Amino acid sequence: MEMEVRLLPAGFDPAAVHGDFLARFGTLGAVTAFTGVVREAAKGAAVDYLYLDWYPGMTETSIQAIADAAAERFDIRALSIHHRCGEVRAGEPVVFVAAASVHRRAAFEAVDYMMDRLKSEAALWKREVGPQTDRWVEPTTGDADDLKRWSDK
Amino acid sequence: MEMEVRLLPAGFDPAAVHGDFLARFGTLGAVTAFTGVVREAAKGAAVDYLYLDWYPGMTETSIQAIADAAAERFDIRALSIHHRCGEVRAGEPVVFVAAASVHRRAAFEAVDYMMDRLKSEAALWKREVGPQTDRWVEPTTGDADDLKRWSDK
Amino acid sequence: MIDILFFGRVADSLGKRRLAMALPPEGLSLFALRLRLFDGEGDGRLRMSVNQVVVTDDRPLHDGDEVAFFSVFSGG
């Protein structure tokens, strides 16, 4: 298993990370990638930036645990998690997750699974800040439902 | 809905297509991408290249129909399908599919759906050629099962 | 005249990809054409299209029609 897990206090280029991942692991056959970008509005209110508070050490450990669980659970050969922390401005990427496998189903499921867990189980605390907004975001019941999809398997 | 649907007789760079797609639609919030690459072996036999036979006109129409169905069915705002035809050598990308949406579930499902349908419903005929192999590939029962996942929703 | 195209395994086993044929004066149906070309061997996996639309039922053919015979699709 090849894993690259990065917590990044500064901006990154998901297209470049994807290109590098494809070059290294594409020949396995199947690569699925997800990129999350900060939206310019949330619940109708303009957003200037997210602030992702983090706990140095524990945050990295929590993300690595999610990577390890995905590697254990799905028939994948390589994975990548790049997650921003600190201030992430609207339009900037906040998370990139990829998996490579021989058959495509495993790559799809692994990325889907890692995203669901990152939402609720990575040691990060997300604040949305905009001209009329300044609030700490907590996982929604939808996020909890997403997570439950994986518990009966 | 923004759609880019391409049938390509020559090689393409999925990382560049992904980068361009992210630049144009990433600010929606969620981008899922799948890349399929020709494996160097299939069922234990070395593969030099795939030959994807196609029916000019009908092949494009069949892929566009899959794109249209995904656009109709999922809450996505943009999609991309790039599919090779002709000779595709081992290690080269054969298909790239991406979708952009506001919430990530729709982007995941749309890409998963398009891949399942491309396998069995795009007017393409795939031949695997290697030193000991020259055979036309037909969809497996696994591919048929993948497709059935979408018929009860 | 009708245009007849072959793709995939079908083109391979016939050893040709294309055929032009004059319709006989008494007319010709799709199933009759299939029988003529494939010797009634009744390959259950043989698929057909007329003017680039997949069809499964029999129908009369008309001058200028483009008919194709092929195996099941396999893309991705």
Added chain:
Amino acid sequence: MIDILFFGRVADSLGKRRLAMALPPEGLSLFALRLRLFDGEGDGRLRMSVNQVVVTDDRPLHDGDEVAFFSVFSGG
């Protein structure tokens, strides 16, 4: 001495991110520390870790422990 860290909403509402505290001679448990810091307000969403491991049960604290209080995680 123990190190006490605060993250997310909790850091915000306390107005601080860090605190160093000497353990009293009679000792101090995690729940007692929580009560002392948060005035017994019993926020059900308050989470805790000791030495970077999330804990939900009470336990005695030791010199050199790193304790943290925070709200529920939200990443992605």
